[in-house]
Amino acid sequence: MPEGDSLHRAARKLQVLVGERVAVETPNPRAAAAVSAATLDGRRLESVEAVGKNLLLRFEGGLVLRSHLRMTGRWQVVERGAARHGKPWLVLTGAEREALLWNGPVLELSARRTRRLGPDILADPPDLAAMVANLRREHPARELGDALLDQRLVAGIGNVWKAESLWRAQLSPWLRLENVTDEELERVLAEAARLMRGALERGREDRVMYKHAGRPCPRCGERIRSRGQGDDNRTAYWCPGCQRGEGRPAA
């Protein structure tokens, strides 16, 4: 089962193709629907890294292919032209070797800045507009709480300040980005920046949500809820009474 360490192993195997121009095919029709091989074909593979439970393959021109292996996916590196049995999802062929993705249930191609980290939330002043722009480039169905922890979009927000800033901005972590306005994104980022700077300067953290599940919300009295969110299943805290958006139903 692909946990973090096996993803790191897959990333290491794929390093043999880094720096090469690769031919790209999507023999499996489901993969062909997700990724246009023509867009990637002939581009140089710039890097492969494991991030959370994803493998990110960066191609020249700022294109990033995300491969999430779920329970069944597997990357294999073989000699170029080796016999195959079945239809791999994706084949990247270099001069001497080829990488094959078998049963890769999540494949997604996006254009992203290749810079590793987003703007620093603790910069003085923080570049909120650039952070909003990064969040806008994400998949519109991505949940706000999950996206706020993505260090490539905004660097520095952890699980504590995610919970606290979303509560102050009165937005649910379960809102999809497509249902959040730019103004709301800016509001939650400004709250995170303000809270984190305060904690940095005063050395005191005013927490009302983080690890407060089951207690009454200080604003509306509703019971604070918690549940794992995102690929890494980090615990999200929210008040269904006064944070706008879907509360995820109880399991």
Ligand SMILES: [Zn+2]
């Ligand atoms: Zn509340």
